[in-house]
Amino acid sequence: xxxxxxxxxxxxxxxxxxxxxxxxxxxxxxxxxxxxxxxxxxxxxxxxxxxxxxxxxxxxxxxxxxxxxxxxxxxxxxxxxxxxxxxxxxxxxxxxxxxxxxxxxxxxxxxxxxxxxxxxxxxxxxxxxxxxxxxxxxxxxxxxxx
Amino acid sequence: xxxxxxxxxxxxxxxxxxxxxxxxxxxxxxxxxxxxxxxxxxxxxxxxxxxxxxxxxxxxxxxxxxxxxxxxxxxxxxxxxxxxxxxxxxxxxxxxxxxxxxxxxx
Amino acid sequence: xxxxxxxxxxxxxxxxxxxxxxxxxxxxxxxxxxxxxxxxxxxxxxxxxxxxxxxxxxxxxxxxxxxxxxxxxxxxxxxxxxxxxxxxxxxxxxxxxxxxxxxxxxxxxxxxxxxxxxxxxxxxxxxxxxxxxxxxxxxxxxxxxxxxxxxxxxxxxxxxxxxxxxxxxxxxxxxxxxxxxxxxxxxxxxxxxxxxxxxxxxxxxxxxxxxxxxxxxxxxxxxxxxxxxxxxxxxxxxxxxxxxxxxxxxx
Numbered sequence: 001x002x003x004x005x006x007x008x009x010x011x012x013x014x015x016x017x018x019x020x021x022x023x024x025x026x027x028x029x030x031x032x033x034x035x036x037x038x039x040x041x042x043x044x045x046x047x048x049x050x051x052x053x054x055x056x057x058x059x060x061x062x063x064x065x066x067x068x069x070x071x072x073x074x075x076x077x078x079x080x081x082x083x084x085x086x087x088x089x090x091x092x093x094x095x096x097x098x099x100x101x102x103x104x105x106x107x108x109x110x111x112x113x114x115x116x117x118x119x120x121x122x123x124x125x126x127x128x129x130x131x132x133x134x135x136x137x138x139x140x141x142x143x144x145x146x
Numbered sequence: 147x148x149x150x151x152x153x154x155x156x157x158x159x160x161x162x163x164x165x166x167x168x169x170x171x172x173x174x175x176x177x178x179x180x181x182x183x184x185x186x187x188x189x190x191x192x193x194x195x196x197x198x199x200x201x202x203x204x205x206x207x208x209x210x211x212x213x214x215x216x217x218x219x220x221x222x223x224x225x226x227x228x229x230x231x232x233x234x235x236x237x238x239x240x241x242x243x244x245x246x247x248x249x250x251x252x
Numbered sequence: 253x254x255x256x257x258x259x260x261x262x263x264x265x266x267x268x269x270x271x272x273x274x275x276x277x278x279x280x281x282x283x284x285x286x287x288x289x290x291x292x293x294x295x296x297x298x299x300x301x302x303x304x305x306x307x308x309x310x311x312x313x314x315x316x317x318x319x320x321x322x323x324x325x326x327x328x329x330x331x332x333x334x335x336x337x338x339x340x341x342x343x344x345x346x347x348x349x350x351x352x353x354x355x356x357x358x359x360x361x362x363x364x365x366x367x368x369x370x371x372x373x374x375x376x377x378x379x380x381x382x383x384x385x386x387x388x389x390x391x392x393x394x395x396x397x398x399x400x401x402x403x404x405x406x407x408x409x410x411x412x413x414x415x416x417x418x419x420x421x422x423x424x425x426x427x428x429x430x431x432x433x434x435x436x437x438x439x440x441x442x443x444x445x446x447x448x449x450x451x452x453x454x455x456x457x458x459x460x461x462x463x464x465x466x467x468x469x470x471x472x473x474x475x476x477x478x479x480x481x482x483x484x485x486x487x488x489x490x491x492x493x494x495x496x497x498x499x500x501x502x503x
């Protein structure tokens with residue numbers, strides 16, 4: 001193998017660093033916008049009707065209770081829900097589809113938050129409309145980690 | 147064998163909506179964590195959860211790594227007739243777990 | 253009647269609280285959502301291990317067919333109050349032991365040489381300790397525990413690690429203040445084994461102490477070192493009278 005001359009070696013190193021730098025481990029607001037567009041199929045996303053319940057300040061980002069519901073809209077009108085994150089490694093958190101035996105349109109779960117960020121809950125209605133609510137959450141870190 | 151904890155009311159009234167809670171013991175390894183040796187721990191998550199009521203769908207959830215370990219769900223079911231609720235989880239490494247509960251509707 | 257109502261009644265009976273002497277359980281420092289997760293058995297992830305422990309309790313262990321239930325009968329009766337008085341002096345081993353060590357010793361007697369099963373051990377610890385939920389921590393009045401407990405008290409106040417901190421520096425002097433956005437609790441062992449959100453699983457008091465020792469950049473004691481139990485003895489004495497919450501949820 002040909003040994004690179006000093007100038008080439010420096011360029012190779014710079015190129016390698018550039019590649020590493022261009023691969024962040026976090027999703028971005030752009031990726032979130034893409035995920036939302038993909039979910040709605042490009043249909044407009046209006047703010048309102050969906051309720052996203054989450055503590056504004058969480059004890060630990062590993063397990064954060066969160067609830068998505070659509071109060072004030074008759075249940076049969078709500079087909080599906082989805083939850084998205086702005087800064088987790090990927091934008092999708094979960095997607096829900098309601099069937100004929102579903103009661104109130106609500107889902108409560110626990111999610112992971114990599115860092116303080118915005119969450120977006122989306123509801124898909126029977127009339128084809130998509131509604132969203134955005135909430136900002138602050139995440140603190142535990143001390144004395146292993 | 148995976149452990150689960152399912153909570154539902156002992157008795158419900160026809161036509162009413164009632165709450166069900168499910169907790170499943172599962173690490174939900176995200177695929178983003180790095181082990182002590184510096185290598186990424188492979189993803190091992192539950193990908194899908196479903197609740198069926200006498201064969202009809204109540205709710206189906208698609209899970210991503212952002213769902214916390216030992217996944218918890220609370221959702222609402224519309225009481226029709228006494229019957230059986232079926233809970234199914236499936237995921238990576240061929241993971242599958244099912245539970246059934248009898249539902250008593252007055 | 254919704255199951256939540258029954259559980260709420262149970263919660264009221266054993267709810268952790270603030271003592272007149274100013275001692276507070278770690279429960280008090282958590283946000284409302286995490287507190288709710290602990291209070292309700294249908295929400296508490298630790299109950300998955302309690303449930304597993306309940307099943308293991310009646311399962312035959314060794315080839316001889318012995319099970320926990322075989323000697324101890326029904327755990328709600330026989331194990332009630334047990335976790336509240338650990339660590340205790342184990343005459344057979346000739347030293348103080350904590351509950352995990354006591355359970356492991358039992359396993360060794362029934363299945364000599366068997367490899368330890370960490371998951372099963374945790375589940376049984378959770379199940380046994382859960383039988384003392386709501387009962388006050390009651391360190392035994394045993395003269396043989398005095399010297400080890402004193403050594404534990406000395407360890408509690410001893411500066412260690414690169415950060416040169418003693419447990420008491422944070423958990424006595426600075427409890428209630430914040431470290432990096434998180435409140436510093438008083439460090440009472442009121443709910444072990446706990447479901448720690450940081451671990452995303454259940455763990456022992458020893459594991460939590462180890463995290464603290466590593467947290468101040470000190471070399472942790474060996475797994476079977478007496479120092480852990482000595483510290484636990486001091487902690488149990490320090491928390492005497494406070495109710496057990498097992499399985500507690502903590503950040």
